[in-house]
Amino acid sequence: MKGIKKAIGFLGLSLLLVAPIASAARVTLDQVIAVVNTEALMQSELDSKLDAVYQNLKQRNIPAPPKEVVREQVLDRLVLDTIQMQMAAQSGMQVSDAQLSQAISNVAQQNKLSVAQFRQVLEQQGISFANVQEQISRELLISQLRQRRVGERIKISEQEIDSLISQEKSVLNSTDFHLQQMTFGIADKATPQQVAETEQKAQQVYQQLLNGEDFNQLAIRSSNDDFALQGGDMGWRRGSELPIFIADQVLSLAINDVTLPLRSPAGFHIIKLVEKRGGPSKLVNETLARHILISPTALRTDAEARQLINKLRERVEAGEDFAQLAQTYSDDKGSASDGGLLGWAPAGQFVPAFDAAMNNTSINGLSPVFKSNFGWHIIRVEGRRTQDIGAQVMRDQARQQLFKRKFDTELDNWLREIKASAYIDIR
Structure with a gap:
């Protein structure tokens, strides 16, 4: 049942949340590897996340990059997840039993199993069901926090809605794209020299792609967005929900093509078109x-x-x-x-x-x-x-599409901000 571990990251927030199988061989003493605000992160926690990432890469037939590269990416994600969990706790946010049960049921259904069968298969693989529940609960909390904090930053005007509705019959609105992305982030107050250095790095990676290097590998090694540890895989996206800087380019891509580095407020991006599908909307x-x-x-x-x-x-x-x-x-x-x-x-x-x-x-x-x-x-x-697609329904759909289009870009900005404002001491 190879698909189970992959499906646990069902919200797409973090492959670090995949439940690892405990390693009996690891007997080193635990130690503090970082302090995030007032919370200590332990070596055992990092080791657990690393095990999960390596298992996931193996299942997806992606060769693992050098250990120090993966460790840096995983530690960075662990720090960000910790900051977000702290923010959720401070806001009094909780995951209800009903929400958790629904999420677990969804994961089981994705694997064509009942919840009881899902639990049994996990136990057969040496994975604690309680750990899976805890990890899914964390993922739900982070998702809720992002929807609230990032969502309140997104402003959508009536003019934007009118403009999108006028394009309702465009190819972009009836086409879905399976994309991969690499992001080379730029700090809010970056100097012109830092921007130029980041662009040069993006251009170097682009040349490596043209020379035949693997996108998955390069994304894990070089990207610093939320999709990096998934080999840059963004999954399927409706064309109308893509950020403008991606939507403007994606229609001209052939399957497996990559874009030149694209500029956005978050930095520079390289996009790869993996697949696409389209069709008219239905009642x-x-x-x-x-x-x-x-x-x-x-x-x-x-x-x-x-x-x-x-x-x-x-x-x-x-x-x-x-x-x-x-x-x-x-x-x-x-x-x-x-x-x-x-x-x-x-x-x-x-x-x-x-x-x-x-x-x-x-x-x-x-x-x-x-x-x-x-x-x-x-x-x-x-x-x-x-x-039917009535006037008000169409406006609601347009508003939702615009929200999704802006969300990823605003999420990158927000993650950089909360990381910059936190106390982080890497030991």
Whole structure:
């Protein structure tokens, strides 16, 4: 089951979060290798991340660069992740049990396994399921922090939305690109000489690519963005969501072509086109529903949870208000305050058990009691529609596309800023 370890980094934040297999051969004493603000980073933690990176490179058939290069990249990522976890803690951010369960379920589904089967396979490979849970929880926290802190820096004008809508039928909007990237970052107050030196380095790497050197290797060795330890792999991106400086170039690339070094506010970039695919957009069937979730807890057994949800269903059938009961009893805190309302959702957005129950419930109907990996549910379906590209929907989509287009560039800037403002002592 080779794909499991790769899939654990499902949010794309960090391949350092892949669960490593403990090395019985390593017996050296632990020691502090860095201090980040007031937190000490230990050699054992770095060794664990290095093991994970080497395993991932081996699975992807990417030859490992020199150890000192990988160590520097991994330590830099470990420092950045530590800063972000500290910021999340200071902001009081937490990952709910429901969010963590959904994320683990998603990883299991990517590997075509149930959660129980996923856990069993991990244990067979010598990987602690508890460690995987902790790592996925960290990844979710970092993602939430980035969405909040980077998102609030991104400004989108109505004029930008109008401009994007006017291009709705362009090739870029109907094409997806699988890209790799190398970034050569420039500090905010870099001198002209430092900018010139960074550009020269990017040009040298570009020449190495033209001479046949491997993009994956060079990215791990030379790039300093969030994709470096993945060999620069950005995954699939919709053309309309790409940063402008990439979007302007990508349509002219043939498969496996690379761009000349491109300038952005973050520095210089080299982009490689791995694959592309395209096609017209399609209509989407959506359902508007409310639900009540009753989960087993340390104080409530699974049987008691099922008994409670059955009683709540009887109360709804007797005429009590579904939304009021959801506000009072539902364990899904994200929707409970809204009367259990989930909003308009396309098929496939929820876990299979929930999707199946929702799709089999008629409009204004009440689902039977059913169980998912979150607990016991009932659903009331309030409407169904086939979503067309209406004016407001188109504007919402355009806003989202512009947000994604700007996010990566702003993320690079933000990561540099938080690193520059932190106290970092590498031992």
